[in-house]
Amino acid sequence: MNAVLEALFGGFGKELLEAAESMGHFVFLVRSTFLWMFRAKIEWRQTLIQMARIGVDSLPVTAMTMFFTGMVLALQSGATTKHFFNVPLFIGTVVSFSIVMELGPVLTAIVVSGRAGAAIAAELGTMKVTEQIDALYTLGTDPVRYLVIPRLLAFLSVLPLLTVVSDFTGIVGGLFVARVKYDIPTVVYWHDIIDNMSVKHFVHGFLKTFVFAFLVSMTSCYKGVTTRGGAEGVGKATTQAVVISMTLVLVIDYFATAMLNALGIT
Amino acid sequence: MIEAKGVVKSFGRRAVLRGIDLKVESGETMVIIGGSGCGKSTFLKCVIGLHAPDSGEIVVDGLDITKLKTEREISDYRRRFGYLFQEGALFDSMTVADNICFGLKYLTDVPLSKYRRIASDSLALVGLKDVEDFKPAELSGGMKKRVALARAIAAQPQYILYDEPTTGLDPIMSDVINDLILDLQKQLKVTAIVVTHDMKSAYKVGSRIAMFLEGRILQVGTPEQIKNTSDPAVRQFVEGLSQGPIKMKLKEFEADEARDGARRGKD
Numbered sequence A: 001m002n003a004v005l006e007a008l009f010g011g012f013g014k015e016l017l018e019a020a021e022s023m024g025h026f027v028f029l030v031r032s033t034f035l036w037m038f039r040a041k042i043e044w045r046q047t048l049i050q051m052a053r054i055g056v057d058s059l060p061v062t063a064m065t066m067f068f069t070g071m072v073l074a075l076q077s078g079a080t081t082k083h084f085f086n087v088p089l090f091i092g093t094v095v096s097f098s099i100v101m102e103l104g105p106v107l108t109a110i111v112v113s114g115r116a117g118a119a120i121a122a123e124l125g126t127m128k129v130t131e132q133i134d135a136l137y138t139l140g141t142d143p144v145r146y147l148v149i150p151r152l153l154a155f156l157s158v159l160p161l162l163t164v165v166s167d168f169t170g171i172v173g174g175l176f177v178a179r180v181k182y183d184i185p186t187v188v189y190w191h192d193i194i195d196n197m198s199v200k201h202f203v204h205g206f207l208k209t210f211v212f213a214f215l216v217s218m219t220s221c222y223k224g225v226t227t228r229g230g231a232e233g234v235g236k237a238t239t240q241a242v243v244i245s246m247t248l249v250l251v252i253d254y255f256a257t258a259m260l261n262a263l264g265i266t
Numbered sequence B: 001m002i003e004a005k006g007v008v009k010s011f012g013r014r015a016v017l018r019g020i021d022l023k024v025e026s027g028e029t030m031v032i033i034g035g036s037g038c039g040k041s042t043f044l045k046c047v048i049g050l051h052a053p054d055s056g057e058i059v060v061d062g063l064d065i066t067k068l069k070t071e072r073e074i075s076d077y078r079r080r081f082g083y084l085f086q087e088g089a090l091f092d093s094m095t096v097a098d099n100i101c102f103g104l105k106y107l108t109d110v111p112l113s114k115y116r117r118i119a120s121d122s123l124a125l126v127g128l129k130d131v132e133d134f135k136p137a138e139l140s141g142g143m144k145k146r147v148a149l150a151r152a153i154a155a156q157p158q159y160i161l162y163d164e165p166t167t168g169l170d171p172i173m174s175d176v177i178n179d180l181i182l183d184l185q186k187q188l189k190v191t192a193i194v195v196t197h198d199m200k201s202a203y204k205v206g207s208r209i210a211m212f213l214e215g216r217i218l219q220v221g222t223p224e225q226i227k228n229t230s231d232p233a234v235r236q237f238v239e240g241l242s243q244g245p246i247k248m249k250l251k252e253f254e255a256d257e258a259r260d261g262a263r264r265g266k267d
């Protein structure tokens, strides 16, 4: 099988095979994560520690990112509407829709994958190459149960919260520019938002954060626990975890959006 | 009793264990010696279930690790073992005490209030004191090894697998550890496998000694038999001579390696 593929596709066949193999291992990890989650006691202490770490690590940088994103959105939409209608219009609407439905969830997930996802891959990778993960097994617990599940749960609970904070800071950033640069009263800005936005729009973005939390945490854990080959291997695993997480977030975002639209949650 | 029958294990194309048959009687300490990279650690990992053998079986008290299915069976099997990793494998984010007590939570019903006590008792056994609140990074190499040993024995397992317990320790401390291994065997009736390069330790703690060469067992015998062996390879190894049959084998092995490497480079 191996040889046939190699003969057919040359070096590419080998890569294809390896990709398929890691896909299989990834699915296996996901499967055993869910099995353990429902079968064994959850390590709440570890989960809380991870929640604190992910939250504290990522809050400042996500807030900062989103504040400026909100600002630039306001600046651009103000400039565009001014160009066409001579007055800046609907800044609040543009900012809030872009942020709540797309940029908030996506950018937060990306920033968190660069921060907390990388940290997870590096930590688990180091544990793997120094045999600490094997040691967990010999001391009677399971790496999935002790390491992966707490991180998954922490991500699933913290990323949505971070996104809500991000959405809010982004909208405030937009307000800041709307007021200072375009002299739009705060009330008008808020009305632009409230009159046009419904709970559905918020739910649309909020639901996606759970998908991203799952993708980023499982990718980072997977890259961590399958690390091979010393310090260099840890470096590689960490970079790969971040690159793959970010790509997955952007790609899956499209499909998640399409699906939510099909379900009428827009 | 640990009984390995025809254990074969390869990593990729490299065959590491090529059919190991070894029987360790209850209460006995089996010492494994053999050249670097001949598969001693790999064998220990097969016994505890960290590696799955490609073929063969490993039976402990009637349970065959290669045939265990459910999580429950596997954890019952694993519960009997303590394992000392060659490199220690201490959890570097935890204190020494947390490291030692880690297994108690999962392997035993010991109440939380006794943990501290057990930690200092286990540390005392390996000749350490007042290091409970240190992080592994703050310990010397030999101290790490001994903490790892303390961790392996804390849950009082029935079987202990030691991977080079005395490597990196000073001669006096080595002998303290040898005494500890003997004590555990005599007082707690522990069945043990000890991998070591330290022949003094091998003769002292071993009920029997098995010599590995190229993934097979060359000879198994009591320390006396090994000391007075007629096998030239075993003699060369235990006397630590650079000249002898094994050197040649090593050369051959290296040539093999080089050829493998070249082939790998090509495709």
Ligand SMILES: Nc1ncnc2c1ncn2[C@@H]1O[C@H](COP(=O)(O)OP(=O)(O)OP(=O)(O)O)[C@@H](O)[C@H]1O
Residues within 6 Å of the ligand: B011, B016, B034, B035, B036, B037, B038, B039, B040, B041, B042, B043, B086
């Ligand atoms: N996880 C692994 N993946 C690939 N090869 C491995 C792996 N573990 C061990 N090997 C290879 O198996 C062989 C035996 O390794 P092992 O660690 O069992 O040797 P050892 O007898 O314990 O040596 P030492 O006395 O130096 O500790 C080595 O050639 C090593 O390269």
Ligand SMILES: [Mg+2]
Residues within 6 Å of the ligand: B040, B041, B042, B086, B163
């Ligand atoms: Mg070894």
